[in-house]
Amino acid sequence: MEETKGDLKRLFRHARSVAGWLIFLLVLLYLASGSYSVKPEQRGVVKRFGQVVNDNVLPGIHYRWPWPIESVIRLRTTEIRSLTVSFGHGKDSQEEKMSSQEDLEAEKPIWVQETDRSFSAESSQAAEETSALLTGDENLVITKLMIQYMISEPKGFLYNTEDAEGLLKRIVQAAIVNKVVSMSVDKVLTTGRFDLQKKVNEVIMGASDSYGLGIRIASVQIKNIQPPAGVASAFRDLASAREDMHKFIQEAQGDRNRRLPRARSEAMKMRTEAAAHAKEVVEMAHGDAQRFLAAWEEYRKAKTVTAYRFYMEAMEEILPRVRKLISDPETERYIRSPRTGPSQE
Amino acid sequence: MIKKTLSILGIVIVLVYVLIKAFVAVDTTEIVVITQFGKPVRVVSEAGLTVKWPDPVQSVIRLDKRLQALDSNVGEFLTQDKKNLVLSNFIVWRILDAKKFIQSVKDMSSAETRLSDLVGSELGMAIGTYPLSSFLTTDEGGTKIPEISGKVARASRQHALQEFGIDVMAVLLRRLSFPEQNLRSVYDRMRAERGRMAKKYRAEGEEEAAKIMTQTDKRVREILAVAYRESQITKGRGDAESIRIYAEAFERDPDFYKLTRTLDAYRKFLDEKTTLILSADSPLFRFLECPPEKQ
Numbered sequence: 001m002e003e004t005k006g007d008l009k010r011l012f013r014h015a016r017s018v019a020g021w022l023i024f025l026l027v028l029l030y031l032a033s034g035s036y037s038v039k040p041e042q043r044g045v046v047k048r049f050g051q052v053v054n055d056n057v058l059p060g061i062h063y064r065w066p067w068p069i070e071s072v073i074r075l076r077t078t079e080i081r082s083l084t085v086s087f088g089h090g091k092d093s094q095e096e097k098m099s100s101q102e103d104l105e106a107e108k109p110i111w112v113q114e115t116d117r118s119f120s121a122e123s124s125q126a127a128e129e130t131s132a133l134l135t136g137d138e139n140l141v142i143t144k145l146m147i148q149y150m151i152s153e154p155k156g157f158l159y160n161t162e163d164a165e166g167l168l169k170r171i172v173q174a175a176i177v178n179k180v181v182s183m184s185v186d187k188v189l190t191t192g193r194f195d196l197q198k199k200v201n202e203v204i205m206g207a208s209d210s211y212g213l214g215i216r217i218a219s220v221q222i223k224n225i226q227p228p229a230g231v232a233s234a235f236r237d238l239a240s241a242r243e244d245m246h247k248f249i250q251e252a253q254g255d256r257n258r259r260l261p262r263a264r265s266e267a268m269k270m271r272t273e274a275a276a277h278a279k280e281v282v283e284m285a286h287g288d289a290q291r292f293l294a295a296w297e298e299y300r301k302a303k304t305v306t307a308y309r310f311y312m313e314a315m316e317e318i319l320p321r322v323r324k325l326i327s328d329p330e331t332e333r334y335i336r337s338p339r340t341g342p343s344q345e
Numbered sequence: 346m347i348k349k350t351l352s353i354l355g356i357v358i359v360l361v362y363v364l365i366k367a368f369v370a371v372d373t374t375e376i377v378v379i380t381q382f383g384k385p386v387r388v389v390s391e392a393g394l395t396v397k398w399p400d401p402v403q404s405v406i407r408l409d410k411r412l413q414a415l416d417s418n419v420g421e422f423l424t425q426d427k428k429n430l431v432l433s434n435f436i437v438w439r440i441l442d443a444k445k446f447i448q449s450v451k452d453m454s455s456a457e458t459r460l461s462d463l464v465g466s467e468l469g470m471a472i473g474t475y476p477l478s479s480f481l482t483t484d485e486g487g488t489k490i491p492e493i494s495g496k497v498a499r500a501s502r503q504h505a506l507q508e509f510g511i512d513v514m515a516v517l518l519r520r521l522s523f524p525e526q527n528l529r530s531v532y533d534r535m536r537a538e539r540g541r542m543a544k545k546y547r548a549e550g551e552e553e554a555a556k557i558m559t560q561t562d563k564r565v566r567e568i569l570a571v572a573y574r575e576s577q578i579t580k581g582r583g584d585a586e587s588i589r590i591y592a593e594a595f596e597r598d599p600d601f602y603k604l605t606r607t608l609d610a611y612r613k614f615l616d617e618k619t620t621l622i623l624s625a626d627s628p629l630f631r632f633l634e635c636p637p638e639k640q
Contacts, residue, residue, distance in 0.1 A: 047372070047373065047392075048393070049370035049371070049392075049393050049394040050370045050371050050372035050373055050375070050392045050393065051371070051373055051391075051392035051393035051394075052373050052392065068370070131431075131520055131522050132522070134481060134521055134522055134523070135481070136481050136482050136483035136488070137481070137483055138481055138531060138534075139531070139535050139538075140528070140531060140532070140535065159373045159374050159411060160411060160412060161411050161412040161413075161414070162409060162411045162412060162413045162414070163414065166414055167412065167414040167437065170414050170416075170435045170517070170519050171517070173519035173520070174435070174517035174518055174519045177490075177518055177519060177520060177521050178488065178490050178491060178518070181480060181481050181482070181488045181490060181521060182482055182483065182484075182487040182488040183483065184483045185535075187483075211412055211437065211514070212412075227535070228532070230532050230536075231532055231535045231536050231539065234535065234536040234539035234540060234543075235539055237539065237540070237543050238539045238540075238542050238543045238546070240543075241542070241543035241544070241546040241547050242546050244546065244547050244550055245546040245547060245549055245550030245553075246550065247550070248547075248550035248551055248553065248554040249550055249553045249554055249557065251554060252553070252554035252555070252556075252557035252558050252561070253557055255557075255558060255561060256557055256558075256560070256561040256564075259561050259565050260561065260564060260565065260568070262565075263564070263565040263568040263569055264568055266568075266569060266572070267568045267569055267571065267572030268572070270569075270572040270573060270575075270576040271572055271575055271576050271579065273576065274575070274576030274577065274578075274579035274580045274583075275576075275579050277579075277580045277583055278579050278580055278582055278583020278584070278586070279583065280583070281583045281584055281586070281587040282583050282586045282587050282590065284587065285586070285587030285588075285589075285590035285591050286590055288590075288591065288594070289590050289591060289593065289594030289595075290594075292594050292595065292601075292602065292605070293594050293597065295601075295605070296597060296598050296601050299598075299601055300598070307604055310604060310605065310608055311604075311608065313608075314608040314611055314612060315629065317612055318611055318612060318615045319621070321615075321616060321617050322615050322616070322617065322619040322620065322621050323617075323619070323620040323621070324620070324621050324622075324623055325620060325621070325622040325623065326622075326623045326624075326625055326630070327622055327623070327624060327625065328625045
């Protein structure tokens with residue numbers, strides 16, 4: 001009995017020194033677990049017993065008190081996040097929801113009760129996304145918006161709302177519904193896009209301020225806005241009807257633009273021809289007159305001879321080609337001889 | 346010796362337990378209600394460390410104090426003019442009075458159910474006092490939806506705060522539509538409307554085109570007619586001038602003109618097909634039978 005007691009005592013003493021070292025080492029390790037790093041694209045938020053003590057830890061290596069005193073959450077703040085909101089696009093274009101859970105590299109203290117209360121919206125969303133928007137004149141349109149934003153205040157983004165992105169998305173939906181119900185379908189599909197975009201932007205900024213979402217809007221883009229598939233063909237036909245209208249008019253204008261110059265050129269041709277004719281007949285008259293007068297001048301000097309010569313020359317020319325019957329008035333009295341000579345005076 | 350060590354160890358363990366249980370870390374997202382034997386005695390809403398009596402004397406209930414967005418189910422409502430509207434809304438809310446919250450609704454899910462019911466009935470009442478044209482309109486004044494949802498939010502806030510300790514910050518519509526069976530007629534009407542407009546556009550285009558065409562026709566004929574008139578006048582003037590010139594020249598000696606002109610005409614109209622019957626005593630044959638020497 002004594003022996004074993006002595007052994008135990010020795011063992012105990014030995015163990016004490018080992019345990020001392022061990023505890024020292026453990027304390028050292030424990031203290032070392034307080035160092036952490038923040039990557040360049042991240043910002044850190046440090047909480048001490050749940051209270052935020054530093055909401056903007058810049059990138060680099062830092063130290064905090066180890067668990068359970070302090071904890072750190074790192075958040076990617078420099079990246080641009082996007083959120084898609086769609087109406088009436090069906091399930092296939094379900095938003096590519098960016099899960100905020102992925103972005104949070106959180107060290108969860110064990111005493112923080114998990115309030116993981118995911119919305120029952122996920123299932124009802126599929127059904128709701130299929131509903132088109134009603135316009136002010138009771139038409140339907142479908143649309144898809146993309147909102148890009150950045151986290152401007154990590155603390156607000158993380159802790160003011162249970163789900164900042166979820167709230168943002170709903171606010172955008174409400175803004176779109178509220179705007180579109182006071183616009184006509186034609187306005188929504190044409191000039192109203194800009195208004196809608198502006199309105200959504202305004203509403204988000206206002207809501208971000210009043211609810212402390214901790215985000216800054218980079219852009220609001222309307223990816224598409226169009227009539228629903230069931231009536232798209234009617235809208236397309238209307239668009240082509242509008243084009244047809246312009247086409248008809250343009251064709252008529254084109255026809256006019258072709259025909260008028262042609263008519264003008266024809267008119268010009270007529271006038272020119274008329275002028276040419278006038279000139280021609282006058283010139284010919286002059287020529288004929290001159291010729292006549294010149295001939296007459298000479299003829300006057302020897303009237304009888306020239307007249308006779310003219311007459312004979314003509315006969316020479318004519319008689320060889322015609323058939324001739326020569327009658328004797330004595331024998332064939334009944335035949336009236338035509339006057340073949342120059343007019344009988 | 347061992348007994349002593351063990352008892353010291355036991356005391357230490359108990360102390361550590363008491364210490365751990367006596368300190369409560371309140372997260373920045375939480376409101377903590379401290380209860381004493383089940384009865385709420387203290388509400389801590391500032392984040393950080395706080396102390397209480399250890400369990401089982403005092404225990405904590407943690408509540409989320411962040412803003413919550415609660416989707417209400419899709420519901421059909423009747424407007425003043427008896428039109429059906431399908432609405433879904435969401436409620437932005439948070440816990441304001443933690444003690445009241447715990448006493449009345451206890452947890453989040455039952456709070457959501459109660460709140461949803463409350464807002465739903467307020468919404469139904471509010472919508473029943475407005476005609477459809479207050480929701481859907483293209484007038485200058487715009488839709489009354491913000492006004493209506495503001496009213497609903499105010500009424501719900503009052504109730505929710507008094508009864509559940511909940512602060513309702515906003516009630517907003519995220520969907521507004523007609524029931525499924527009415528949508529079909531909306532589609533039909535849209536198609537018909539577009540069809541009518543398409544027809545109108547085409548007809549207008551044709552009308553305008555026809556107008557342009559007839560104007561073009563008219564213009565073309567005008568141009569040609571004017572040109573014809575002018576060219577006839579020009580020709581006439583030329584003709585007149587030539588007649589004058591001829592007449593002037595021929596007047597000088599009509600006999601000579603007649604002679605030359607007639608001979609020219611003979612040349613032209615007496616051709617191979619002509620048969621001339623010449624009298625033997627025609628001057629042409631004067632010398633044929635009696636040479637001039639004989640005369």
